[in-house]
Amino acid sequence: MIFPRTNLFPGQRACSDQMRSLDVFTLMFMTAFTCVGMSMIMFSVHRSFRSEVQGVGHWAWGQLAMVLAVLMLALRGTLPDVLSVPASNAALLWGIGLSMIGTQLFYGQAASWRLFHIVWGSCFIGILWWLLVTPDFAMRVALYSCAELVLHLVQLRLVVRYGERHFTSYFFFALLLVQAALVLIRGVAALVSDGASVDLLKSSALATSYLAISNLVILLLSVAFLVLASRRLQLVLEQRSTHDPLTGILNRRGFGEFFGRKQIHARQGDWPLAILALDLDHFKAVNDRYGHAMGDRVLQHVATLVQQALRERDRVARFGGEEFVALLPGTSAKDAIPVALRIQAALRDAVSELPSCTLSIGIASQSSELEDLDSLLARADAALYRAKAEGRNRIVLADEAVLRCVAG
Numbered sequence: 138m139i140f141p142r143t144n145l146f147p148g149q150r151a152c153s154d155q156m157r158s159l160d161v162f163t164l165m166f167m168t169a170f171t172c173v174g175m176s177m178i179m180f181s182v183h184r185s186f187r188s189e190v191q192g193v194g195h196w197a198w199g200q201l202a203m204v205l206a207v208l209m210l211a212l213r214g215t216l217p218d219v220l221s222v223p224a225s226n227a228a229l230l231w232g233i234g235l236s237m238i239g240t241q242l243f244y245g246q247a248a249s250w251r252l253f254h255i256v257w258g259s260c261f262i263g264i265l266w267w268l269l270v271t272p273d274f275a276m277r278v279a280l281y282s283c284a285e286l287v288l289h290l291v292q293l294r295l296v297v298r299y300g301e302r303h304f305t306s307y308f309f310f311a312l313l314l315v316q317a318a319l320v321l322i323r324g325v326a327a328l329v330s331d332g333a334s335v336d337l338l339k340s341s342a343l344a345t346s347y348l349a350i351s352n353l354v355i356l357l358l359s360v361a362f363l364v365l366a367s368r369r370l371q372l373v374l375e376q377r378s379t380h381d382p383l384t385g386i387l388n389r390r391g392f393g394e395f396f397g398r399k400q401i402h403a404r405q406g407d408w409p410l411a412i413l414a415l416d417l418d419h420f421k422a423v424n425d426r427y428g429h430a431m432g433d434r435v436l437q438h439v440a441t442l443v444q445q446a447l448r449e450r451d452r453v454a455r456f457g458g459e460e461f462v463a464l465l466p467g468t469s470a471k472d473a474i475p476v477a478l479r480i481q482a483a484l485r486d487a488v489s490e491l492p493s494c495t496l497s498i499g500i501a502s503q504s505s506e507l508e509d510l511d512s513l514l515a516r517a518d519a520a521l522y523r524a525k526a527e528g529r530n531r532i533v534l535a536d537e538a539v540l541r542c543v544a545g
């Protein structure tokens with residue numbers, strides 16, 4: 138679909154390169170329509186995953202504001218300049234500013250509404266000044282470019298600082314960089330020339346290239362927003378499927394995946410793998426006496442303490458209820474004993490207002506590098522069962538060795 142430029146922009150005349158100009162303006166309208174569609178998808182993502190992926194709603198509003206800016210630009214010549222020029226510039230800055238706020242929220246940062254209002258407000262006043270009081274097109278372009286550049290730079294900084302090392306972030310960064318470079322070139326060109334070369338409604342190589350590239354970038358940006366949001370969702374869902382929501386540590390599934398990775402290392406020499414099966418003693422009494430909410434806090438507290446007592450390469454998981462399992466790569470059953478003692482000591486010595494608890498621990502380590510998780514767990518569980526039967530608050534090795542807890 139081609140939009141005849143003379144109808145939409147009455148101020149412009151057909152010229153020898155009209156086909157080239159028509160393509161650019163067609164691209165503008167196609168970009169606008171596509172952005173409306175993309176923002177609808179973003180609104181639906183925002184509604185469904187508001188707490189998981191923040192900022193998508195602002196990105197969607199930003200895209201709509203940019204569409205509004207394109208419409209305002211299209212009405213130049215129909216509406217008086219005093220209306221269409223400030224309105225289209227303000228709408229564009231609102232769009233980019235809302236995108237900036239969206240990006241800040243997406244990366245878990247506070248929204249800079251103050252900066253947003255200062256940038257668009259001061260730019261709006263400047264544009265009115267150089268439109269009505271001292272008409273100067275070049276100054277208007279330079280001022281607008283400067284304002285837009287600030288908003289892009291804020292986003293670029295955020296991506297560098299908080300962006301995941303992943304294709305989606307590189308893609309987003311590249312688009313922001315192109316946008317920043319474009320406005321910088323246009324702003325500088327406006328100052329060094331008389332401004333005519335950067336007038337988007339006049340046919341010039343610079344203006345045509347600027348319009349074509351910036352529309353393409355805006356279109357790709359809406360794709361980038363959705364790609365970023367879906368990548369975040371993927372990570373959130375992965376995290377949910379492998380982690381325990383109460384304590385934040387691995388769940389049984391996540392532990393199984395971790396074990397699988399470590400078993401490969403074990404076969405390559407980091408052998409054996411040791412497992413600690415840990416179970417809180419008389420936890421039912423804690424729930425009964427202090428309530429379920431307090432019981433939950435105790436479980437969170439224990440999970441943190443156990444993780445802290447382990448080495449960096451070890452992991453603890455919650456298998457359900459008050460039962461935890463820790464995996465210690467490259468550790469024999471004998472070497473796992475001091476770790477189990479350290480965990481019990483950490484729990485005993487912790488300064489906390491929570492009710493005190495003790496842990497029974499069963500230890501098993503691989504009898505061969507081929508021994509799988511189920512077999513190892515079964516032996517650790519059997520040892521744990523014996524620790525409970527022996528009177529609790531004990532450490533029992535799967536090979537029958539029983540140690541009295543230092544806590545006594």
Ligand SMILES: Nc1nc2c(ncn2[C@@H]2O[C@H](COP(=O)(O)OP(=O)(O)OP(=O)(O)O)[C@@H](O)[C@H]2O)c(=O)[nH]1
Nearest residue numbers: 416417418419420421422424429430432433458459
């Ligand atoms: N607060 C809280 N309690 C839980 C959760 N999951 C399981 N429980 C409680 O954990 C308690 C487990 O009780 P039991 O299996 O009898 O174990 P215990 O009281 O620790 O006794 P021993 O293990 O034999 O020392 C039950 O009261 C469950 O309701 C949870 O997510 N939060």
